[in-house]
Amino acid sequence: MTDKQQSAAAAAFAERWRGRGYERGESQSFWIDLLSNVYGIDTPTNGFITFEDHQMVDSSNFIDGRIPSTKVLIEQKSLGKDLRKGIHQSDGSLLNPFQQARRYVVSLPVSEHPRWIVTCNFSEFLVYDMEQPNGEPEQILLENLGKEYYRLQFLVDAKNDHLRKEMEVSMQAGEIVGRIYEALLKQYDDNSTEALRWLNILCVRIVFCLYAEDAGIFSHDQFHDFLVTYEAKDLRRALRDLFEVLNTPKEQRSKYLQAELAAFPYTNGGLFAETIEIPQFTDELKQTLLQNASLDFDWSEISPTIFGAVFESTLNPETRRSGGMHYTSIENIHKVIDPLFLNDLRAELDEILDEKVEKQRVRKLDAYQDKLASLTFLDPACGSGNFLTETYLSLRRLENEAIRSKYHDQTMIGAFMNPIKVSIHQFYGIEINDFAVTVATTALWISEAQMMAETEKIVTFEDNFLPLKSYSNIHEGNALRTDWETVVPKSHLTYIIGNPPFVGANIMNDNQRADIRSIFGSKWKNIGEMDYVTGWYLKATQMMHGTDIRTALVSTNSISQGEQVANLWKPLFEEGVHIDFAHRTFRWDSEASLKAHVHCVIIGFSCTNDKHTMTIYDNAKEHKASNINAYLMDAPNVFVESKSKPLCRVPSIRKGNQPTDGGNLIIEAADLENFLACEPKSRKFIKRLIGSKEYINNKARYCLWLKEATPAELRQMPTVLNRIEGVRKMRESSSDEATRRLANYPHLFRETNNPETYIVVPSVSSERRRYVPMGFLTKDTIPTNLVLIIPDATLYHFGILESNVHMAWMRAVCGRLEMRYRYSKDVVYNNFPWPTPTEEQKEKIEQTAQAILDARALYPDSSLADLYDELTMPVELRKAHQENDRAVMAAYGFPIKTTTESQCVAELFKLYQELTNKKPITI
Structure with missing residues (x-):
């Protein structure tokens, strides 16, 4: 089925089901019709989709639909049912269809857990991506399915066989x-x-x-x-x-x-x-x-695309020593090249093929081939050439379609009439490894041979693959030290693509740091905090200036999070760069025996005034944006820079207490009883100790908090004195001068903040939690530097911080450890734009905040990790959070029923801009 035929089939399906839909009577007919007539599945009920799988949750339940091969779970409701609204369950809980579907997941084997949950009421589909379980759903309306049929393609597309x-x-x-x-x-x-x-x-x-x-x-x-x-x-x-x-x-x-x-x-x-x-x-x-x-x-x-990388990895001593191979899958390559240029080329060819007048069609196909042959590509970190190889293959496949239409499968078009115009000589690369250069060149030759064979199946022509044409477009060298115009002049270049090295700022070697310094120079701030990949962004920007060149690069997600956003993107935006499309954070898996899980983004950007439609991809979901800012959000171009004090009049936040003690002041739970037996007088100085892990998982750990201990008391505790001596020796032997100075106070932590009460904020929390679990603690618990604390905070502050509004802000601007949230005081908290509630609204937030604490207290044996797991979250706690969310949104004036998370963040960026009096960078 062609794209046009599928679009027509989807429109016809939408018309058939317009105004129809009863959950029990018509669900199966609806899905069978959709899968067979729109997505081409012959007899879907013959093993492709199952209906009403029996599951036990709190009572007897049925999963409305499951598609095992593509890991889809379907929860179907009748026409007119609100898919976002809670429905009373048999146990008294109030769950919307998505939450109801998630409860079914618990009873499934882990291998059968869905990647996608689809809730549907016949007129609307809400698609939840379980790689982003707390993200907002993608909405697809039945009435728009004729144009947007591709958005449900995941229902049938497992990996291509x-x-x-x-x-x-x-x-x-x-x-x-x-x-x-x-x-x-x-x-x-x-x-x-x-x-x-x-x-x-x-x-x-x-x-x-x-x-x-x-x-x-x-x-x-x-x-x-x-x-x-x-x-x-x-x-x-x-x-x-x-x-x-x-x-x-x-x-x-x-x-x-x-x-x-x-x-x-x-x-x-x-x-x-x-x-x-x-x-x-x-x-x-x-x-x-x-x-x-x-x-x-x-x-x-x-596949030369895959094999070139496998081959290079197999024979590269460095990767062999590491015990595995890392290369880019074809699927991920297309996340870069499809939105950059291939989708447009595909659409252009489809339009030409629809031309009914043959002479006109042939003329347009000739021009189309010339256009394909005029495109020039540079991968400035090409490795074994997989991006270049797959791009060449993709262009040649389009060209072969054009050739097939032009010559109607003729068997002979005459000697010397080679119909092929696309050439591997349109593809350039820079690679530091000499062997990878050889592999990339060979992979392109193999690609050329394969595609020539494909063309010969369409039309016979006289041309010999051998002898190979000399090919020296893959340049051996350090891309950050090379003038890219010596490889290909910018006047001849169309696109820059690639997957530069994944090396974070903290793990670069001396040569890589020197590379970064050499290209950023003295005018850039904080270059010591820039990841290695940022060098490619700057070099690409320099190459694009004054041209229509467009670039798309794969990067670790750190360049769109935390402090690095302002460090990199603010100067680039000021130089005229704008983001054309972006894939938000997703896991970049190697297609190798040793999986290399790296969390990445893909950013397409340019300096041209001819802006394309801006698109944000969130895994398989697609959103047309009016602007894409450096946080990869549809929001204004403002930059949340590190701030030492809160933007609004709220209590200050600070780090907990760093021990810097060599472990001598810390007592593990298993050792506490023996320690007290040896040193009973120490009991009054032993306090509970928490970092993020201990707080969230309710893990017992203790410390000697000797701030109030007198010298006489210390001398009566020889075991404690031995520990203090261990601290002194550790600090004196340190290479850090500040640590050596602390040797004068060996009985104390590096910091000694111990307020009467405070809100504790975990510095790191799982991305699977919708809310970062914060809470109130007293001076009887000592916070380490692995949590943040807010002394003098009230229930009102707690309610705002635990709301979906603050969590949306946090998810947008925080740094990440892999995918886990890294809550920063200087970026997340100090820049957060607080609301200006009425007294009535403030009182309501205090009430809903207390209700959250009360709901937690109902489960004293459960850790916060248990309580905030989306699968095990108690009904009372979920309700309390939902009420708190509504109260906070009302204080901001956000529409409670219609505001999505991305819209919420966009409004917060605008508010931040007003509060800081910062003008957005216009591009």
């Missing part, structure tokens, strides 16, 4: 290369840099020959049949002779060359040009090469 096969084949190829590599490494018996380089080049050449004989570049099994005639001891010489022949034009070869060698085509391209040392082969190595690598495996089916 063809893509999965390519991946499996490529991974198998990587395993074979690994075996060959290990065997050859033993034969080299030399770990020098030069020997390892020879080994890598040899492996690249062997793989190309294996691919060439399976893909029709060589004759079928030609490489195998040549090698099989030699004994293992002679293979070294045979390969050396073969490589020389492959690098020599036929007319320059010796006329006395043996027939098996003379039959090989001239390859060229520089792949076989260098003379390398080849080690002796063993019988085992010969068998691996001939049987496992050649006869038992079809190399023509590999």
